Amino acid sequence: MSAYLDHAATTPVLPEAVAAMTDQLLRVGNASSLHASGRDARRVVEEARETIAAAVGCRPGEVVFTSGGTEADNLAVKGLWWARHDEDPRRRRILVSAIEHHAVLDAAHWLAEHEGAEVVLLEVDGEGRLDLAAFETALADDVALVSVMWANNEVGTLQPVEEVVALAHAHGVPVHTDAVQAVGQVPVDVGATGVDALTLTGHKLGGPCGVGALVVRRELPLTALQHGGGQERDVRSGTLDVPAIAAFATAVELAVGRREKYAARVGALRDDLVRRVVEVVPSAVVNGSTEHRLPGNAHLSFPGCEGDSLLMLLDAQGVECSTGSACSAGVPQASHVLLAMGCGDDHARSSLRFSLGHSSTPADVDAVVAAIGAAYERARRAGVVAGLSA
Known part of the structure; x- marks a missing residue:
């Protein structure tokens, strides 16, 4: 029998999450349908949204379901940059820590290569902590957004998210944080920190692969990556995976509660x-x-x-x-x-x-x-x- 010490890559699914997913797999219903089965599926989704919102300290309407952390990071970085740049073409720069997950780094560099963005990699110290003085110096009126992860996926270092948000907001710049590794391991509160967008995913905390969420303030403009039926506030179209969402919410609630x-x-x-x-x-x-x-x-x-x-x-x-x-x-x-x-x-x-x-x-x-x-x-x-x- 193997000793599994790779939970940062993925975790075993919790029995309670398996039960929640199995229960919904035995049912039928598209959450966008208006008939009884569709309404039942919609109720499951909205209850899951409320559960996750309560766990991370945001409003239910701010939880946008995605296929996982990578999609949520891409939606945050590209969607916020497009929206902010469209409002004010001077806002071209993206500030990201040099130790971000590639889902953030590659999304930012894609914008630089294809859309004319300018990516600024923020320095960290020998422990992987952000240099706040250098960060404050980099902030200016031409910055579209900041993305600094809550906890690093490799070395586990936690970032001073609240201080990052305070400095960025003083310059009118929104902050996204990839909290995929943090939720369920350390206190994560969207409202208390004032963070504008936050990524989390199911399979890092006892839920299934293939489901996650971007928490994003409703008043913050966000351009969609994909288009279709207009689900999820018209920023993430696609038929919702009700069984996965139910399991995801169960895992989040249990992980945060414990x-x-x-x-x-x-x-x-x-x-x-x-x-x-x-x-x-x-x-x-x-x-x-x-x-x-x-x-x-x-x-x-x-x-x-x-x-x-x-x-x-x-x-x-x-x-x-x-x-x-x-x-x-x-x-x-x-x-x-x-x-x-x-x-x-x-x-x-x-x-x-x-x-x-x-x-x-x-x-x-x-x-x-x-x-x-x-x-x-x-x-x-x-x-x-x-x-x-x-």
């Missing part, structure tokens, strides 16, 4: 994992913030070896985690997150992310500790042959 106990339990497991791994591999380096961090994230670099090699050796021992670097056309590439944090190429390429979640147990930690020593030595020997610096 958050404090979850964070305490998973955080203790994470701390135990880090302490014991460093005991076995003293040269291992913890990446990211120790103070401002997701409870389930342990991101470490193992000098002298390729993260991909270490990943596969651990996988052979039944330990499932993820690498801190992406692979493009079979060629290992250093993580843009770690590079933005000032890490060297070898350091960035030697990284692994262990992410714990609601199904994690002490046995999972034991499995990592039991496997990591021999796996690291073997990967390090291979790294020496490849010419990596220790």
Whole structure:
């Protein structure tokens, strides 16, 4: 049996979410239809919208259902930029942190390539925290929007979202935050922070893949990405996936409701994992913030070896985690997150992310500790042959 430590990629679906989805799969009804079955489906959708709104501190009418986090990020970045730029053509710049998820970064760069936007990558410090002074300096009348993620998907660092919003709003600039990793792990409140748009998704917190939402203030102009039947305030047309939405809302409600106990339990497991791994591999380096961090994230670099090699050796021992670097056309590439944090190429390429979640147990930690020593030595020997610096 494998030890699954890749919850930041996707989580096991909660039994309650499975039950909610199964119940709706056994029913028929298009939420846009006017007959009884359609009205029943619509009621499920609207109740789900209310549940999610209550969980993240917004109004129900501000929840726009999407196919997941990537679509929600694209809708926020492109939709807000188009709307703002149309209102005032001087507003061309997009401010994004240098460690954003590619759903945000690639959407912004697409606008730069095809629509004439100007993308400004905001600097972070060695822990992955935004440089607020540099951010404030970058704000001006030509900025269309800001996108700064609530919690980083690789190193788990939390951003000062409330301070970002305050600075941006002082210049009349709306703020989007990708909170995909944050909801259910740390307190997330749209109203309290004043954030203008927020992304969340189902499969990061015990719901199914293929469903998510963009929370966006109703008074904020937003241009649609796709067109059709006019569903979701006419900014996200398409027949609503009622079973997935029901499961999504159930998962959000449970994850947010259990958050404090979850964070305490998973955080203790994470701390135990880090302490014991460093005991076995003293040269291992913890990446990211120790103070401002997701409870389930342990991101470490193992000098002298390729993260991909270490990943596969651990996988052979039944330990499932993820690498801190992406692979493009079979060629290992250093993580843009770690590079933005000032890490060297070898350091960035030697990284692994262990992410714990609601199904994690002490046995999972034991499995990592039991496997990591021999796996690291073997990967390090291979790294020496490849010419990596220790």
